[in-house]
Every structure is written in structure tokens, then in C-alpha cells.
Amino acid sequence: MRKIISSLTDGRGFDIGLVALPLGFLFLMSGLPLLYNVLMSFQEVDMFSLGSFVRPFVGFSNYVALFSEPETWPIFANTAIFVTASIAGQFALGFGLALFFWVNFPGASWLRGLFLVSWVMPGLVVGAVWNWMLSGDFGVINFLLRESGIISGNIFWRSDPSYALWAVILANIWLGTSFNMILLSVGLSSIPDDLFEAAELDGANVWQRFYTITLPMMRSSIGAIVSLGLIFTLQQFDLFAAITSGGPNNASNVAQYWAWDLSFRQYDFARGATISVIMIVFVMFASVVYVRSTKQEVRG
């Protein structure tokens, strides 16, 4: 007994205690629900067996059925486009802004802080605002584009199959840019100045310095941002619900919205769960990337 107490105050027991409690909490509150989803994907589920675990086991037939649906591949393709374009857009804009504010001018840090407001806005509100701005006939975005001569007729962002997905991507990029910017700012500020000075003396120009110093030095930040971005993007749900509802004709439907739609609009819980399991596999991949990127961390 004394040994246990002393381990709690002085040894491994302290660490294990600190970690076990939250991990146990997370396991109960997130792990079990996750497993419940995995279980459901192998079962036949309807509304009346939601509260139970014993249900007819159907093996992989949910998966087989899912992939025989004509909309499955287009929706996964949309998911890929959504994730890639969102991350690329957020990253490019975020990086651009981070580089811009890295140049120290008066007011830089204050203005940079302002950009973060997009991040603290509730997703629901962001969705509502963008829904309103992207509206085809009265939307202010169409008006601005028309006035500036970029378009001649209104773009029906939410209803035109070739724009709907991009409308959500646009809103999502807006939402996520600031997060990328701040993380990249951190990465930038952690590169020692003398590296740039050395490169400059070695005759590297701005672009060469960027490619040979900045990018390589930020490899671990970039890895973390991209994999966190992947997780956040795959979680993005509010914007779809608020702007396009996955329409028209699934043109802007993505896995996470589709899974919800199947579960709660068509009450096909098993199939919804099946999609979420496929998503889990993808995110496992992202998590591996993230954890590997942290390997390059150094204790400061």
C-alpha cells in the first residue's frame, strides 16, 4: 500500500494515473461509441434495435451493398476533392498569410489575431452566413462578382452541380485558413534567423531560401497541420447541412454527410455505420502521419 502511494507521488504511478483517467474517460465516451459504429456496420439495424447490441449479424453484406450503389464512388470522389481542395486552399492561403505577417510591420500581430475570428465562430453560424451570402438570386457574392465583371450571370452556388461542392469548399477554406495560418506562423517563428542569414550570404534568393530553408525546416509543422486538417475536414458537417445538404443530386455530398443522411434521413443505420468505418480507416492513416511527424519534434 505504501509502495502504491509513493509510486503515485514519486514514480510511474503518477504518470499512469494522469494518463489513465482521461484515456479511460475517452475510451468510455468516444471509444465505445466508435466500436458501436463498427459493430453496427456488420449487423442489420433498424430503429427498434438501436438500443441493443444483439442484432442479426450479416458479415460484410453492408459493405458489399454499399459499393454496389451507383452514388458510392462519386461521393467518395467528392470527399477526396473536398478534403484535398479544402486542405490545399487552407494551407496555401494560411501559408501566404503567415509569411505575410511574418514580415514585422506595425500592427502585424494585432491584425493577424483578427483573422482568427473565423475560427471561433460556431459552425452553425458560419454555415448560416455563407448560405445567405452564396444564395443564387440575392447572394452578395454573386453581386460582387457581377459588379467586378467576373461573371455575367448569377452562379447558383448551391444548386448548380458543378459549383455546389466548391461553394462548401469555399466556406470551409474560409473557416480553416486562420487555423493553418497560426500554426504555420508558429513554425516560421521557430526557425532561427541565422539560417536565413547564412543562406543569404551563400547567395540564395528569396525563392531559393523558401525552398531550401523554410519548407524543410517546417516539415514537422506541415505534417501536423495537414494531418490535423484532414481530421477537421473529414469532420466538417455543419457547412454541408447549412449550405447544400449534399445536393443537388449528391453533387456536393461527401462521406460524413452521407453517413448522417443514411442514418437519420433514411434510417439505414447500418449503412451509415459502414461509411463511418471506412472513414475511420482513412483517419487512422492520417493519425499515423501525424504521429510520425511528431517524431521530429525536439524538446525546447
Next chain:
Amino acid sequence: MSETTRNRLMLAIALVLAAIYLFPLYWMYITTLKSGSAMFATPPSFWPSDPQWSTYAYVWESRNLARYMGNSLIIAVGAVTVITLLGTGCAYVLARYRNGWVDVGLFLILMLQVLPASLMITPIFVGFSQIGLLDYPRLAVIIAIAAKAMPFFVVLVRATFMSVPMELEEAALVDGNSRVGAFFHIVLPLARNGILVSAILIFMQAFGEFVYSKSIIQAVEYQPASVGLNSFMGPNTNEWNNIMAFATIYVTPILAVFVLLQRRIVSGLTSGALK
């Protein structure tokens, strides 16, 4: 180009960029001041000719916003408390060691936040109903949010702890402190800024949480503002000015807090919290 000219130019560009980036926010505010017909006017007016300030009072009264905001506040404070209490220690341990177990821990923590809340809600609802937690709906939501947002907190705060030199803790141990004492006396005070910033960010997320609250909290007197906003939006409405007024009243306090604290938040984020 002289230093001042360059600075002025950069500042001007920065202002333009900020104006573009913050336009959605501006549009939200400006829409609240428009009347029903002005909202749908073409071309839209970028400055309300006849600001309808009464919209705010109307929405505040008719939608019982005070109660909604109070609930949002309770839920956010609760979630932040739970997350900070549980997540800080976890982040500390994950920062202190660098081995296979830490990798496994980090991996698990990230894995657990894979699915969007919209897909987690059914199992959570089922689980909560089994243990009777649904009788305390706000507590149930606090716990659900804590589980959802803790991984993010842990990742952020872990980075903060990484920036506290291990030797300080060791010095405290040699100086005669226990692990517990060293953690509370030395490590925690030094990581305070990063923890505070992460907690504020979690608070803001929890303040805007919607999916769990919508499903778990059935009694209207316990619902937070996000649910109130949603029941206002619904499919059968085009009162965008009122909706935006609701949204404005809802987010303005967080934005205000944010803008007031932003210096601290940004410096907290840039100096180590996310390294």
C-alpha cells in the same frame, strides 16, 4: 523603399486582406440592420440606409436569448472545466516521455475524434440513456463535448509542456519535491499560458456546440443558444435579418472576448503552445 513606406504599404495590404477575410462577418452584422425587403434588394446595400436597431431587442425578447446564452455559458464552462482537469495531466505525461507508448497514446487520442459528432450522437445517446445520464441533460452534454474536444486540447497543451524544460522539473525533484509537487509548483505555472489559451479555444468551441445539445437536451429551458438559433432557422423561414441578429447576439460576446484577449491568445499560440 524606406522602412516607413514599406511598413505603411504592408499595413495597407494587411488591412485590405483583413477586410476581405472578415467580409462574411461584416455581412452578418449589416444584415441584422436591414428591414425585410432591404434584405432581398438588388443591388444589395452595403450600408443600411435605415438601420433597424429594434431587431435586436425584438429577437432578444421574443427568442428568450438570455436563457439560451446562460445555458451556453454553463455548458461551455462545464466542458472547459472537465477538459482542463482531465486533459492537462494527460498532455503532460504524453509530453514527458518519448517512446512507443506515447505514440500509441497519441494515436488513440486522435483516433477517438475521428467521427463527426453527427455520427457519434446515436451511440452516445444510447449509452447515456442506459446509465441514466439523460436525466441531467446539461451535464450529459458537458461530458459528451469534453470527450469530443479533449483530444484537440491534449494535442495543444502537450506542445506547451514540450516547451517546459525537463530539467526544471528535475531540479524541483532534487530540491526535495515529489512528482506531484513538482508538477503543481513548477511545470503547471510555466505551462499556464498555453493551457489558458487552449482552454479559451475549447471554451469557444463548446460555446458553439450544436449537434449534441440538439439531441440530448430536450427541455427547452436547458437548451443552449446554438439549438435556439437552429430552431429559429428551420426550413420555414426567410427572416434572415432576425436570424442574423440572433447569431450576432450569440457570437458577439465570444468575438469581443476574443478580440480583447487576442494578443495574449496569439502570443500564447505562437510562443510554444503549438510548437
Next chain:
Amino acid sequence: MSIRKFLMAGALALVSTSALTVNAQAADEVTIRIWSLDKPEQPALNLAREFDEKEPGIKVEYRLIQFDDVVSEAMRAFSTGQAPDIIAIDNPDHAVFASRGAFLDLTDMIAKSTVIKKENYFQGPLNSVTWKDKLYGVPKATNTIALYYNADMFKAKGLDPDKPPQTWDELLAAARTLNDPAKNVYGLAFSAKAGEEGTFQFLPWVQMAGGSYQTINSAGGVKALTAWKTIMDEKLASPDSLTRGQWDSTGTFNSGNAAMAISGPWELNRMTQEAKFDWRVALLPVPEPGAQRSSAMGDFNWAIFSSTKHPAEAFKAIEYFASQDDKMFAKYGQLPARSDITLPPTGDAKKDAALKVFQEQLKYAKARGPHPQWPKISKAIQDAIQAALTGQMSPKDALDQAAKKINAVLG
């Protein structure tokens, strides 16, 4: 854990909760929980409050649920033993629950009731609460859709406001005339949203052309979808009709951005307030002169969950709601689903004229289903509409695909 054990646990939880609440209140007070999508200006919330005040022994807890969430919330609650006593449910979803025993069989209670009489209700709404010859609910209200038009615009464009379009061809012709992109005016506003509303708006067209949801890819179905496609292709309606619900679409009619709108009587109160022009209502145009009329049958039903602890009190509440049906139109602009009530004139000429048209249209209203898997059938139809209107499939191909899915559900 088996469902049974689980339900028992749920029941236990419920008992302990109610024990708690009872302690807090008068010992013999019964609490009835009601879920509905009605907002403060709509009937259910007010009726619930009135009933609460009228019955000292019964406390009513009202919860507002969004249209989109009604079924999923109800399912989740029922399967975990958290279901309310009374719910207002959309009529095509009624069979989903009734067929699985989630709703209480009210046949005997209704037979004994002095307030609710089966024969007083319209056949369409009554069908929707019936499953295997038993009554599992009481129609809450009813509605249907018809054609609203802006008479001022008709005059301005040289159309006769007293002769609204009678056939689809006339409707399209009128829409072409009224369409005025320069002034931001569309000929028509309707909803082809990928949701129940889309099905609701589309099925009447199919039925008028001689099809039905069972024969969705028949000539009639294809004709209906082709007509819709023409409307969209010629931009006679806003392309946003694909993602906009009826209320939003009609909002553009009210603001003068659409010359005609297809919608229901739930718009009347708002239109009276907002529309600053001479608006009128006509029956839905038919495919060709003399074709059969048809319309959608909408609105919600009251049902009692089979898990209720207080069936008698719950039914009493529904009886009270039904007793107020005669005031429903005057107060809330909704139509009772009953043939025994004559609606008194409201004093607003436009509204009264519109009401007559809707009552006429109601005669042709057809319920969707009832079918326990209606959401899947409806989804197949929505998919076909969206695929055709976005030009990704021809109407025929889209409907063939829908028919295949529907037949799989129908078995």
C-alpha cells in the same frame, strides 16, 4: 443486452425520473410530454399550454423539434425508452412507426370518444393514420398545394388575371411570359429539394398524369418530370429551387421575385402580411384539359407512443386538441382535416377566396404511402428528380432507376 431487458432498464430510468419530478410537484400530478415542430405562432404549442392550464392534474411539457429531426429524434428516443407520450408526426412517416408497434392503437379509444369521430375526417388524412385497419393516430391538420399567382404581374404582362393557367402548357407559357430576368423575376417558384418536400411537390404532377409512386417510371411520371425539367432548363424558376424548401421559395414570390408559386395554405398568413400585391390562388394545372386532378396531402398527425405511462391522459390531450379544430384556421391559418367543420369567413377577401380553392383542391389530395419504408421510396423519387433536373440523367432513365429502387422496397 436484449431489447427487452433494455426496455426494462429504460422503463426503470423513466420511473425513477418521474418519481423525481413527482416529488418536486404535487403528488398526484401527471406529466404528459409532447413533441411537435410547431413554433410559438402555430397551434400545437398553444394548444398544449391551454390544455396544461385547463387540466390541473396534468402537467404538459412541450418540446419543439425541427422538421428534419422529428423522425430521428423519435426513433432514438423510442428505442432507448425516452419517448414522449405524444408526438406530432408527418403523415407519410406515420406508418413507419405504426407498423412496428411504436404507436398506441387508438381504435377503441376513438370508438368510445365523443369528441373524435372517425367519420368526421377526410379520407386521405384518415388513411395516413391507419395501418392494417387499426387507427394509430388522429390527423392534426391537413394541407395541400395549389398555384399562387401575382395578379398584378399578370396584368402588367398582358395576361388575364381571372384566367390562371389551367394546363401544364398554359402554365409554362405563362411562366415564359412572366419571366423577367432583368427585373429579377422568375415565372414560377416551387421546390425540387432533395427532401420530403420535393416528393411532396412532385407526386401530384405524376398522379395527374396518371402515374403513382408504385409506377413512377410510367409515361405519366416521365411526362411530369419532363415538364419540371423544361421549367428548370428554361430558367422559368430559380435554379436554387433544387436546394430551397417551399417556404423559402414562396418567400421569393412574396417579395415579388417570382410571378407564380406552388405551395400550400400554410403560406396564407405570411402572404397576407408580406405580399404587397394582388395575389390569388388557383387549382394546380393539369397535363391536358379534362385530365384527372390530383394534389398532395400534407401535414401532421397526432400519435401516442405505445410506451406511454398515461395513455388515458394523453388521449384526453388529443381530444382537447381535436375539440379546438374549428378555431384552427382563424387562429393559425391551418386547415382541419375534417369534413364536419365549415370554416367561417375570416373577413379577408383574398384569404377567403384562397381558402375556397384549397378546400376544392383538398378533395383531390392523396396521401403518400402509407408504407413502413416510405423514407426510402421518397428518397428514390428525390434522387430521380435531382438527377434529371441537373441534367445528369434523362427523366426516363432517372425514373427507371427510381422504379428499380422502389420495387426493391415494395418487394
Next chain:
Amino acid sequence: MTQQIELSGVNKYYGAYHALRDIDLSIRKGAFVALVGPSGCGKSTLLRSLAGLESISSGDLIIAGEKMNGVPPRKRDLAMVFQSYALYPHMTVEQNLTYSLRIRGVKKAEAKKAADEVAATTGLSILLHRYPRELSGGQRQRVAMSRAIIRNPKAFLFDEPLSNLDAALRVHMRKEIRMLHDRLGATSVYVTHDQVEAMTMADHVVVMRSGLIEQQGAPLDLYDRPVNRFVAGFIGSPAMNFVPAKVGADGETLVVDLGGPQTIRMARPLQPGLNVIVGLRPEHLLPAEAGRALLHLPVASVENTGAATHVTTATTPELTLVLNGRIPLSPADSVPITFDAAHLHLFDAKTEMRLVPA
């Protein structure tokens, strides 16, 4: 003689990595012991094991007669000065100093008095209310020292405490630390990679390599009688010269190969034909008068420090000579050298162990 710290058979593993191998070490009360070796040799691990910051895998660790295996650091009553000083950045100098006292429940006034006293002796009195970030490197070092002193611990542990200071300050602090040690009558264990520090400060030097103690003893013993080539090369600056050689057939001469074979007479005979390595300290190679030179070495480069002339020879392997005074030499010259055969260190070429002459 009381042993303040005793290690016997101590091993430490990190997974499969064997960080400390069978360490046996006794530290007398009042001794100043230096642990020295190249980086990665285990000297810091050994120190941290003493402190309790690392746990040892096997063996015994006894401090002041008490077995301390697995006892948490706080119960060992040792003070440690870290390389980075590890000053608590959120505490003033005074708070840093009194931290350990406050933890032990010493009264505030008493702690303050103790801090004042220590600060007076280390010259920190006017800095007591500053924060660490407001101090210079040397001042921080003093705070770190004072923080250790104030506790009057069973032993002081130093982990390369001077490596962050500039050269002049380092030399100064060396003396100061040693004087402090003597004044306090303390027991000190001092880790450094700088053998000069070890030699000048310690009364007992422990040379480590790859987790092993290669040799321990008084500084001059190590200098005079290194047990192997490693210790010989590590102790002394500039480092010892090593030249491969072979014992002549008579067992009394060495044939040294420095570009061309040269013969040296040994003081005592060795096994004939044995391959050896000859160690010659630079400072033991002296300029020879004409005709008395034992070796003639071609010059490669010359560095003049003013007091001495450092010569690098153009031989293979090259040799370093430290010649007193200013000697006019330039590359391509040849320098005649002599030395005392008693100063030759001979190591077995194969085992690199010191050869005890037969």
C-alpha cells in the same frame, strides 16, 4: 574513512542499450570527485542515477550509509546544479534559493535569512529580487550554485555547470567552486567532458567510456600511469602523442616508425618482437642540444603562443610538441628532440592496455 556515496555493481539499461556497466565507485566524505569522459560515456547517466532522476537496473547505491535504490530524489538529500542551471523562470532569485527550504517547511523568515547569508557569500545580495531572465550567464550560474549551497545537502552533484560560460569566467569559477567545496566541507560529484576541469578541481577523477569506468584515481596518478591508451589520450592537454613501434630483438630497444625507422632505448626490457604503441606527452619532448638528439623530426607547422611554441611534425603519425620559450622554427626545418625514457608510456598494440615492463 567514511564513505559518503557507495556504488557497487551498478548497471543501467535503456531497453537493450547498456548505459552503465558494473559501476563500482566509493566517494569519501568531503571528496571532490570528477566524472569525465567523452559524450555518451554514461557520466551524466551515473550522476542522474545518484540523484534518483534515473533508476538503476541492478546493483546497490548507498548514500550516507542508507540504501537508496528506488528512493525518490526528494528523499536523497542531494543538491544538483544543472548544465542549463534549471532556474525556475517564474520565481525571483530569492524564491529560487529558498524553494527547497520552503518545501521542507522551513519558516519564511528563516528561509529568508538563509538566502541572505548564501547570497552574501556568492555576491548575489543585490540581485535577490530579480527574475532569472534579468541575469547574465555568470549570475545565473551563481544562483544555481547558491540554490544548491543553501540546502547543506549530503552531496553536491554538478552536471557540466561551467560549459555555458566563456573561457575566462570558466577558469575563475573553477577555483571558486573548489574553494566553496573546501569551505563547506562538502562532498561533490562533478560531471564534465573537459579533462582540465577534472584535473584541476577534483581530488579523485573517474574516467568513463561506453558505460564503463576505465580508470579512477588521483588526477596525477591518471596523468602519470594511465591504464590504457584511452585514458592516456583523454587526460592531458594537448593530448598524448601515439606512435606505433616494435620491441627490438634484444628486448631493450624500440624501433619507432616515423617516416623512417628510429631506435630508442627503453628504461626496462620488454618481450622482444612485441608490437606496442608508444605514448609521448607533448610537454615531455624537449629540444636537444646538438648531437644529443634522440629523434630528428621534420616540422610541418608552428604556432607561437608567446610563452611556448607548439610544433606539429611532418611525420606519420604526426606529433605535437610543446617547447618552452620562443624557438625560431619554420616548416621544412628539422627539430632535434630528446626525452627521458622514464616518460615513455607503452601500450600493447592489440589490447591497448598499459604494458608493465617485464
